Amino acid sequence: MNKERWDGRYREETYAYGEGPNAFFNTWLPKFEPKSILMPADGEGRNGVYAASSGWQVTAFDLSSEGKAKAMQLASRKQVSLDYIVGDFAEIEFEENSFDAIGLIYAHFPAEKKAEFHQKLHTYLKPGGVVIFEAFSKNHLPYKQANPRVGGPGNMDVAFSIEEIQAYFPNYSPLLLEEAVVELNEGKYHVGQGSVIRFVGRK
Ligand SMILES: C[S@@+](CC[C@H](N)C(=O)[O-])C[C@H]1O[C@@H](n2cnc3c(N)ncnc32)[C@H](O)[C@@H]1O
Numbered sequence: 001m002n003k004e005r006w007d008g009r010y011r012e013e014t015y016a017y018g019e020g021p022n023a024f025f026n027t028w029l030p031k032f033e034p035k036s037i038l039m040p041a042d043g044e045g046r047n048g049v050y051a052a053s054s055g056w057q058v059t060a061f062d063l064s065s066e067g068k069a070k071a072m073q074l075a076s077r078k079q080v081s082l083d084y085i086v087g088d089f090a091e092i093e094f095e096e097n098s099f100d101a102i103g104l105i106y107a108h109f110p111a112e113k114k115a116e117f118h119q120k121l122h123t124y125l126k127p128g129g130v131v132i133f134e135a136f137s138k139n140h141l142p143y144k145q146a147n148p149r150v151g152g153p154g155n156m157d158v159a160f161s162i163e164e165i166q167a168y169f170p171n172y173s174p175l176l177l178e179e180a181v182v183e184l185n186e187g188k189y190h191v192g193q194g195s196v197i198r199f200v201g202r203k
Contacts (some may be wrong), residue, residue, distance in 0.1 A: 045071025172201035
């Protein structure tokens with residue numbers, strides 16, 4: 001989906017994927033000491049705001065200005081702050097070795113940009129830093145066809161495989177790397193069974 005479609009989805013009153021964090025992110029983030037974290041494609045901020053509430057210093061970005069507006073409302077309600085940049089990741093740069101963690105939660109980027117974007121992310125993470133990743137796998141399509149309410153991309157080129165994760169985050173020590181069928185219950189747009197890739201790895 002492009003910026004206009006994301007803005008349209010986030011203009012709805014309720015939070016598209018809920019106000020609470022993704023369950024996998026909620027399980028893994030507390031295992032690490034809160035320092036700096038980058039939240040790419042943070043949408044309405046459910047995960048960035050959760051990280052900030054847990055003591056992390058959060059930098060988030062997303063294409064959608066409506067996503068940022070919702071994220072700021074959520075942050076204000078939770079009485080936390082985060083740095084949220086609106087823009088296309090093609091136009092956003094950070095210094096090398098800037099972040100202690102990167103949280104990639106359903107950060108589905110355009111297929112032709114996917115490799116380039118993940119190579120950039122790899123350089124932004126400090127040595128010893130961690131990636132926490134959950135997104136739809138290339139085997140998700142039958143789940144979406146059986147139950148459109150589970151959501152996910154229509155084009156499986158923007159979804160992920162274990163091999164891609166190994167290539168994007170080379171020589172990381174994996175704490176977890178799996179493809180799994182999970183039951184999602186996140187707001188209005190991730191409801192039901194889906195096939196996902198999950199990765200937690202240290203650079
Ligand atoms: C499925 S949503 C996930 C939002 C959030 N991570 C969550 O789990 O609630 C995917 C997000 O990717 C963002 N996105 C897609 N392409 C992007 C790009 N090139 N640069 C920045 N954000 C992008 C969209 O705006 C959208 O908010």
